[in-house]
Amino acid sequence: MPLDKLQHLTTKSIDLLETILDNSNIPLTERAEIALRILEIAKSVQATTQNPITSANSNIVVSATPKIPTFIPNYSQSNSNQNQSQILPVNCLQIDNFLDFQEIEIALTVAIKNKNNFTDSSVHNKNTNRVKKFRQSLVLHHKFYPELAKSIQSKVLKTLPSVLEKLNHPNFSTSNIVIQLTAHNDGCFYTIHSDANTEMTATREMTYVYYFYQEPKSFSGGELVIYETKVEGNNLSKHNDFKVIKPRNNSIIFFPSRYLHEILPVSCPTKAFEHSRFTFNGWIRR
Structure with missing residues (x-):
């Protein structure tokens, strides 16, 4: 298969991975198998090229997908320090x-019009x-x-450099921006x-x-509610401080x-x- 074709499929697989893993209608075992196959494809492409790829979701030119580690205690921390305790303020x-x-009007129309297309949210590594x-x-x-x-x-991508500067967060190469629309109604949490x-x-x-x-x-x-987080090896726990963010209409919050x-x-x-608390939320991947 041509190299550019492999790169294109790998990029599309990243987006597909997010969709599959968040689809609670697909059995967990099947989602795990699909995820592993996608990761195998990504690693094979990484082994043959260091050329940029383009995210199908956001049209961002980025570096080839890095090998995904089991856990990253700190984005700038060396392996020798991974077991040390660290407090993230x-x-x-x-x-x-x-x-x-x-x-905003378009967003509300999209949310309400697609009421019947919403599905139950799912979580990673949780018993269904x-x-x-x-x-x-x-x-x-x-x-x-x-x-x-x-x-x-x-708009998220355009805002990101300013966000990283204000948060004093290390710069990183963006691979893709995942997005989903979420609705919270009575009793949701x-x-x-x-x-x-x-x-x-x-x-x-x-x-x-x-x-x-x-x-x-x-x-x-x-x-x-965002918590001060204590990192001990692969374990995370709440520490002393926290901040409560009110869901102000037409506002966006960024955090690591x-x-x-x-x-x-x-x-x-x-x-x-139609009276729900709606959000566009997601993750900016390196």
Whole structure:
């Protein structure tokens, strides 16, 4: 197979991997097998070339996909220091007025129009019978809104250099930007977790969450809590400090994906889907 064809398929596989692993309708064992096959393809391409590839999701030119480690305790830490204890202080940035009025209207239309295309959210490395105790929400994948997804990804990419500077976060080469639309209605939540603590999620470097909803606001709760995180080898735990982020309409929050965080329960008395707390959220991968 031509090298450029392999590179193209590898890039598409990264996006496919996200979709497959988040699809709770596919048995966990099948998702694991598919993920391993995709990783094998990525490693074979890495072994034959160091040329740039282009992300199918965001049209970003990036370096060839690196070998994915089992866990990365620190993006700049050497292997000899991986077992040392480290405290990650709370570090995040919230930006208001991220989209213009017309884009917000389009986003709301997309969310409400696709009500029946949302699926239950899933989580990595969790027994499927216990997922509902860990997370409750609905998710809509970017294939249902490709043009809007590209527009938001482009704005996220354009904003990233300023974000990294303000957060004093090391620069990194971006491989792709994953995006999904999530709906939190009455009783929805997401317990404490990290977005980058498994082999499959290790290349997630920065998490972003864009909030939008109908005005006047018909729900309460749904705050994002980011915790000061203690790293001990491969283990993460809450430390002393934390920050509560209110889901302000048309604002976006950025924070390092490794940080422990949670979404507090949402209260939506009407239970109407259109009154949900909506987000475009995802991860910027190195």
